[in-house]
Amino acid sequence: MTTGESANHQENIKSYYAQYSAALDADTEFWSGNFDRYEAFGRVVALREAALPLLLAELADRSDAEDRHNPWWRLQAVGTIAAQLDKKIDYPREIRGRVEPIREATLEWGVRQGYIDPDQAEFA
Secondary structure (H helix, E strand, O other), X not given: OOHHHHHHHHHHHHHHHHHHHHHHHHHOOOOOOOOOOOHHHHHHHHXXXXXXXXXXXXXXXXXXXXXXXXXXXXXXXXXXXXXXOOOOOOOOHHHOOOHHHHHHHHHHHHXXXXXXXXXXXXXX
């Protein structure tokens, strides 16, 4: 793949991701259960490793934290993809069910795995 083709491929992935991310935000604003039932969730997970930097960047973006749509589907997508890649995230028992500590642990995992720049991953 040439540099131009690679850049075009990345833009296509971002566009595809943005489409399904918006659909999930609209459909799951008040949902924190299992997201597997949503077609858009399956489409995001199907991007596999290509989706991880995009998911983590959205989880790291705190500029509109008060208006941020449901983070749970992003966290589940990262966890699902990580497991598919045999890079499972082990969350301590004491943070399970608590969105902010899980978000932080997920971002720390993303930094360690090289999917997100440490400067981009803002921790509360």
